[in-house]
Amino acid sequence: MKIGILISGRGSNMVAITEAVQSGLIPDSEVAVVISDKSKAAGLEKARALGVEAVAVTRKGRTREEHDKEIVSVLQANGVELVCLAGYMRLLSPYFVKAYRNWILNIHPSLLPSFKGLDAHEQAIEYGVKLSGCTVHFVDEHLDHGAIILQKAVEVKDDDTAESLSKRIIKYEHESYVEAVRRLAAGEIELDGRRVKNRQKHDC
Numbered sequence: 001m002k003i004g005i006l007i008s009g010r011g012s013n014m015v016a017i018t019e020a021v022q023s024g025l026i027p028d029s030e031v032a033v034v035i036s037d038k039s040k041a042a043g044l045e046k047a048r049a050l051g052v053e054a055v056a057v058t059r060k061g062r063t064r065e066e067h068d069k070e071i072v073s074v075l076q077a078n079g080v081e082l083v084c085l086a087g088y089m090r091l092l093s094p095y096f097v098k099a100y101r102n103w104i105l106n107i108h109p110s111l112l113p114s115f116k117g118l119d120a121h122e123q124a125i126e127y128g129v130k131l132s133g134c135t136v137h138f139v140d141e142h143l144d145h146g147a148i149i150l151q152k153a154v155e156v157k158d159d160d161t162a163e164s165l166s167k168r169i170i171k172y173e174h175e176s177y178v179e180a181v182r183r184l185a186a187g188e189i190e191l192d193g194r195r196v197k198n199r200q201k202h203d204c
């Protein structure tokens, strides 16, 4: 499975997925390209250090769809089959979603459908929830909305700040994203409407 990873910043989830692919934890796969919409994203250098081609495709005043068309053409030129959004802070256009329907994943640092969008940790703390966590899900046309593959819950402590909570959640993000990509690449899961289920194994 050829994987393309989209980032906007630090890229720690991208590193976790790439290392899992390179160590064989996600077998028969390759991270073919890392793309950032920000030319200064720290993750670009981290990807290159791991031997992965990494390019910036910035928006340059174009419409969302024009920008996405260029990203999709870079993904396709690299033979990408599965797209992982890893801290990619842009909503995809319908064009992009259609080009890779059911083959785009995202990770979000909350238990969706709670606390969509930006500043998920601040939202969780302000709301006063006692559990937050992370969600790996398929991407559709709506923000943080597609079918959920995997979630991990993390306790919110009385003295948590957005920073301390995010430091606790990020470890679970790395584990969850690797596990979700492994399961999808291995053909272990299937979509049934909004529900992601373990694929039934047949003996014959």
Ligand code: GAR
Binding pocket: 007, 008, 009, 010, 011, 012, 013, 014, 043, 086, 087, 088, 089, 107, 108, 109, 117, 118, 119, 120, 144, 170, 173
């Ligand atoms: C991660 O916490 C990820 O869940 C979040 O951005 C961070 C990126 O970190 N994504 C979103 O909030 C998307 N709505 P990373 O660049 O170190 O992987």
